[in-house]
Amino acid sequence: MKPSGIVTLLTDFGLDDAYVGAMKGAILSVHAKAAVVDITHGVRPFAVLQGAFLLDSAWRSFPLGTVHVAVVDPGVGTDRRAIAFKAADHYFVGPDNGLFTFLNDPISETVELATPPEAAPTFHGRDVFAPVAARLAAGTALAGLGRPHRAEPLRLPDAWASKVGEAWRAQALHCDHFGNVISNLPIRALARIKQANGMRVRTVETYEDAPPNELVALVGSSGRIEFALREGSAAARLHVAPGDTLLVT
Amino acid sequence: MKPSGIVTLLTDFGLDDAYVGAMKGAILSVHAKAAVVDITHGVRPFAVLQGAFLLDSAWRSFPLGTVHVAVVDPGVGTDRRAIAFKAADHYFVGPDNGLFTFLNDPISETVELATPPEAAPTFHGRDVFAPVAARLAAGTALAGLGRPHRAEPLRLPDAWASKVGEAWRAQALHCDHFGNVISNLPIRALARIKQANGMRVRTVETYEDAPPNELVALVGSSGRIEFALREGSAAARLHVAPGDTLLVT
Amino acid sequence: MKPSGIVTLLTDFGLDDAYVGAMKGAILSVHAKAAVVDITHGVRPFAVLQGAFLLDSAWRSFPLGTVHVAVVDPGVGTDRRAIAFKAADHYFVGPDNGLFTFLNDPISETVELATPPEAAPTFHGRDVFAPVAARLAAGTALAGLGRPHRAEPLRLPDAWASKVGEAWRAQALHCDHFGNVISNLPIRALARIKQANGMRVRTVETYEDAPPNELVALVGSSGRIEFALREGSAAARLHVAPGDTLLVT
Numbered sequence: 001m002k003p004s005g006i007v008t009l010l011t012d013f014g015l016d017d018a019y020v021g022a023m024k025g026a027i028l029s030v031h032a033k034a035a036v037v038d039i040t041h042g043v044r045p046f047a048v049l050q051g052a053f054l055l056d057s058a059w060r061s062f063p064l065g066t067v068h069v070a071v072v073d074p075g076v077g078t079d080r081r082a083i084a085f086k087a088a089d090h091y092f093v094g095p096d097n098g099l100f101t102f103l104n105d106p107i108s109e110t111v112e113l114a115t116p117p118e119a120a121p122t123f124h125g126r127d128v129f130a131p132v133a134a135r136l137a138a139g140t141a142l143a144g145l146g147r148p149h150r151a152e153p154l155r156l157p158d159a160w161a162s163k164v165g166e167a168w169r170a171q172a173l174h175c176d177h178f179g180n181v182i183s184n185l186p187i188r189a190l191a192r193i194k195q196a197n198g199m200r201v202r203t204v205e206t207y208e209d210a211p212p213n214e215l216v217a218l219v220g221s222s223g224r225i226e227f228a229l230r231e232g233s234a235a236a237r238l239h240v241a242p243g244d245t246l247l248v249t
Numbered sequence: 250m251k252p253s254g255i256v257t258l259l260t261d262f263g264l265d266d267a268y269v270g271a272m273k274g275a276i277l278s279v280h281a282k283a284a285v286v287d288i289t290h291g292v293r294p295f296a297v298l299q300g301a302f303l304l305d306s307a308w309r310s311f312p313l314g315t316v317h318v319a320v321v322d323p324g325v326g327t328d329r330r331a332i333a334f335k336a337a338d339h340y341f342v343g344p345d346n347g348l349f350t351f352l353n354d355p356i357s358e359t360v361e362l363a364t365p366p367e368a369a370p371t372f373h374g375r376d377v378f379a380p381v382a383a384r385l386a387a388g389t390a391l392a393g394l395g396r397p398h399r400a401e402p403l404r405l406p407d408a409w410a411s412k413v414g415e416a417w418r419a420q421a422l423h424c425d426h427f428g429n430v431i432s433n434l435p436i437r438a439l440a441r442i443k444q445a446n447g448m449r450v451r452t453v454e455t456y457e458d459a460p461p462n463e464l465v466a467l468v469g470s471s472g473r474i475e476f477a478l479r480e481g482s483a484a485a486r487l488h489v490a491p492g493d494t495l496l497v498t
Numbered sequence: 499m500k501p502s503g504i505v506t507l508l509t510d511f512g513l514d515d516a517y518v519g520a521m522k523g524a525i526l527s528v529h530a531k532a533a534v535v536d537i538t539h540g541v542r543p544f545a546v547l548q549g550a551f552l553l554d555s556a557w558r559s560f561p562l563g564t565v566h567v568a569v570v571d572p573g574v575g576t577d578r579r580a581i582a583f584k585a586a587d588h589y590f591v592g593p594d595n596g597l598f599t600f601l602n603d604p605i606s607e608t609v610e611l612a613t614p615p616e617a618a619p620t621f622h623g624r625d626v627f628a629p630v631a632a633r634l635a636a637g638t639a640l641a642g643l644g645r646p647h648r649a650e651p652l653r654l655p656d657a658w659a660s661k662v663g664e665a666w667r668a669q670a671l672h673c674d675h676f677g678n679v680i681s682n683l684p685i686r687a688l689a690r691i692k693q694a695n696g697m698r699v700r701t702v703e704t705y706e707d708a709p710p711n712e713l714v715a716l717v718g719s720s721g722r723i724e725f726a727l728r729e730g731s732a733a734a735r736l737h738v739a740p741g742d743t744l745l746v747t
Contacts, residue, residue: 006277008270014675015264015513016540018556019719021506024535025559028504032561036535037273037285042265045676046729058267061274061375063281123719126559177263178294221268221372231295255526257519264513286522286534291514307516310523310624312530426512427543470517470621480544 001089004065006035007133010055011071011125012043019122023069023130030134039068046073048098049156050242053173053182056102057222059090069133070094074124082128083153084136084145085110091142093133095124098156107153111146161185161248170246172235173224179233183246185225193217195249196227197238250338253314255284256382259304260320260374261292268371272318272379279383288317295322297347298405299491302422302431305351306471308339318382319343323373331377332402333385333394334359340391342382344373347405356402360395410434410497419495421484422473428482432495434474442466444498445476446487499587502563504533505631508553509569509623510541517620521567521628528632537566544571546596547654548740551671551680554600555720557588567631568592572622580626581651582634582643583608589640591631593622596654605651609644659683659746668744670733671722677731681744683723691715693747694725695736 007027013019024036039058043051051072059068067090074082074095084093088105093113115128132145161170161184168189174182185193193201196215203217210216210230215237220226227234227246240246256276262268273285288307292300300321308317316339323331323344330345337354342362364377381394410419410433417438423431434442442450445464452466459465459479464486469475476483476495489495505525511517522534537556541549549570557566565588572580572593579594586603591611613626630643659668659682666687672680683691691699694713701715708714708728713735718724725732725744738744 004277004281006281008274010267010270012675014540015536016538017672017674018508018537018552019674021508021535021537021556022559025506025556025561025564028502028533028535029559029561032502032504035277037270037277038264039267039270040265042263054267058270058274061271061278063274063278066274174266176266176268177261253526253530255530257523259516259519284526286519286526287513288516288519289514291512303516307519307523310520310527312523312527315523423515425515425517426510 001065003067003137003139004063005033005137006037006062006066007137008037008039008059008062008066008068009041010039010043010051010069011041012045012047012051012073013041013071013122013125015041019125022126026126026130027134030131031138034134034137043072044242047242048072049101049159049171050174052099052101052156052159055099062090064089067091067093067133067136069129070099071125071129072099073097081149082113082115082124083110083149084113084132084142085153086142091136093129093136096154098154100153101156101159103153109142110149110153111142112149113146159184161189166249168248170248172240172242172244172246174242175235175240179229179235180220181227181234181238181240181246182220182222183225183227183248185248187219187225189248190217190219190225193248196246197240198247199238201227250314252316252386252388253312254282254386255286255311255315256386257286257288257308257311257315257317258290259288259292259300259318260290261294261296261300261322262290262320262371262374264290268374271375275375275379276383279380280387283383283386292321293491296491297321298350298408298420299423301348301350301405301408304348311339313338316340316342316382316385318378319348320374320378321348322346330398331362331364331373332359332398333362333381333391334402335391340385342378342385345403347403349402350405350408352402358391359398359402360391361398362395408433410438415498417497419497421489421491421493421495423491424484424489428478428484429469430476430483430487430489430495431469431471432474432476432497434497436468436474438497439466439468439474442497445495446489447496448487450476499563501565501635501637502561503531503635504535504560504564505635506535506537506557506560506564506566507539508537508541508549508567509539510543510545510549510571511539511569511620511623513539517623520624524624524628525632528629529636532632532635541570542740545740546570547599547657547669548672550597550599550654550657553597560588562587565589565591565631565634567627568597569623569627570597571595579647580611580613580622581608581647582611582630582640583651584640589634591627591634594652596652598651599654599657601651607640608647608651609640610647611644657682659687664747666746668746670738670740670742670744672740673733673738677727677733678718679725679732679736679738679744680718680720681723681725681746683746685717685723687746688715688717688723691746694744695738696745697736699725
């Protein structure tokens with residue numbers, strides 16, 4: 001597979017520090033012609049499952065051969081590994097902490113990257129993950145970047161909502177800029193949703209079908225069940241933030 | 250006209266979701282060599298006139314042949330059209346909802362883009378506007394991207410302040426990072442400004458002429474009448490946010 | 499030295515206005531192939547020393563021949579000069595107001611840039627600094643961009659903490675996204691730190707050595723003494739923001 005030359009970045013570093021800039025510098029120092037594209041740096045600090053959702057909702061929009069770097073709460077260098085692998089003709093680089101939980105495509109050529117024993121997360125971004133991503137984008141094979149690693153990437157056990165009797169114990173994976181609450185409910189749950197955290201919810205087909213000021217559930221642009229409030233914030237109405245529990249009946 | 254290969258983006262999507270990243274991926278999937286540049290994604294959700302102002306204050310800084318994509322509250326696919334056109338040797342792509350209100354240059358070659366009947370705004374960004382922008386940046390002619398559309402883009406009726414007796418009913422188009430309030434007053438109003446929302450205002454020539462802690466009006470870097478407070482926030486002093494009314498006497 | 503073609507930007511303009519986009523347009527209008535990379539635009543308005551720290555922590559990650567533009571509170575055109583120079587085979591462009599305080603490498607080929615007598619800071623970004631940076635990135639020599647300037651760039655007197663008896667009067671240069679407080683204490687002060695602003699502090703070697711809920715001091719990824727709170731915010735615990743005083747004993 002020919003690399004696209006594109007490297008995407010997704011982190012919990014925010015944009016008010018120099019950490020993201022330093023990662024970009026490290027990439028360009030290895031591969032000056034790389035096109036570096038931000039997915040987002042607005043993941044809540046340490047919110048691995050939110051990061052996994054955001055990565056999942058963006059990477060398929062990029063050309064084949066793109067390298068996706070995800071760094072949220074890496075803590076690599078001890079028990080936790082730094083990995084790189086191939087899936088669906090894209091490359092992925094990051095800590096093996098659940099960030100790749102939603103990746104359903106067959107995974108191949110996984111390697112474990114060398115990491116210093118202890119260092120700050122932001123150091124890992126610049127000095128471990130960025131150079132590897134740059135070398136992948138420049139055409140280096142995965143096998144040349146680390147030692148073979150046979151296990152599948154870690155999948156977080158709470159990635160999907162679970163049934164508790166007739167109810168669902170779900171989670172707000174993400175609350176978007178428009179106040180939509182993206183859940184980890186399976187699509188098949190949609191037809192039976194009546195309440196979320198004790199509030200009445202109507203199921204609709206599109207945002208336009210939502211009556212003003214009424215909480216609705218729908219399959220949104222994320223391809224997941226979202227709670228939405230037309231021209232308002234479902235996140236504020238439900239009092240939830242990413243990672244919070246949603247009890248859905 | 251030769252395309253510059255640059256695509257600018259202006260949306261109300263914010264930077265904490267994956268929507269902007271997905272738009273960039275969609276552009277690069279069509280035209281891998283495009284240079285994608287953010288103008289801003291910080292337009293208040295659904296604030297079309299604020300988006301129109303911000304687009305107006307940036308697009309002229311780019312080279313001829315640049316493609317400018319603006320997506321704020323698109324709602325296209327029903328009555329509202331998705332359009333693309335040429336003006337002043339730049340290209341513009343977005344919903345026909347008033348985002349191009351401040352564009353005074355002659356407009357040509359307008360086409361209406363095909364859109365699915367209903368979808369989320371963020372879907373339109375990625376799946377309608379981004380691919381069209383990429384094809385323009387790659388050299389496809391406008392005529393090949395949609396069907397001819399004869400009408401001028403919609404101009405919002407409240408784009409400019411209106412006279413009410415001796416007073417002006419104006420609007421805060423935008424409040425910038427430094428607390429400056431950019432108004433939609435015509436430049437000729439400057440000489441007579443005495444008060445804004447009941448507060449005394451002094452007119453000055455430059456920011457440096459403003460005495461500390463005194464509200465001033467001037468023609469700012471935006472080329473519009475701004476209210477400013479030296480080393481303070483005129484927006485906080487006037488209690489206004491983008492879209493709010495300014496009564497100016 | 500061959501330019502890398504990369505231009506980095508660091509400003510206090512924020513991302514919610516069109517100012518940064520306009521700067522990028524101005525750069526690409528002069529040098530269409532420039533790769534423009536944001537370090538950060540989240541410097542607090544007018545916080546020159548914070549900007550100096552953030553620039554210092556990022557520029558070395560970029561390839562030789564990169565042009566770094568820093569614009570915080572420029573106010574150039576009167577007493578204050580706009581300058582460009584070379585150091586460590588990188589180029590630097592910005593106001594001579596202390597933004598280059600932490601640059602220890604030998605400085606050469608400094609030129610003073612022509613500036614209009616009075617204008618808004620954001621105007622300087624787009625119309626003074628951006629075109630000069632673009633011409634440097636395109637290979638123009640410094641001597642062709644301004645008139646020779648013999649003085650060293652201004653160094654801010656409060657760049658480093660000072661001793662007051664047995665105590666240190668230090669400053670929070672920056673508070674990062676994870677709540678770490680980066681100080682301007684010299685590294686040699688670390689071993690003796692007992693308190694900061696009256697609160698007990700333990701010195702540790704790495705973030706992982708910090709006991710939960712206990713304020714620690716360490717040499718962080720910035721290469722400076724940072725105050726940190728594991729999975730919490732040291733900035734909130736110490737009640738400090740960038741620029742605030744830290745009394746350290």
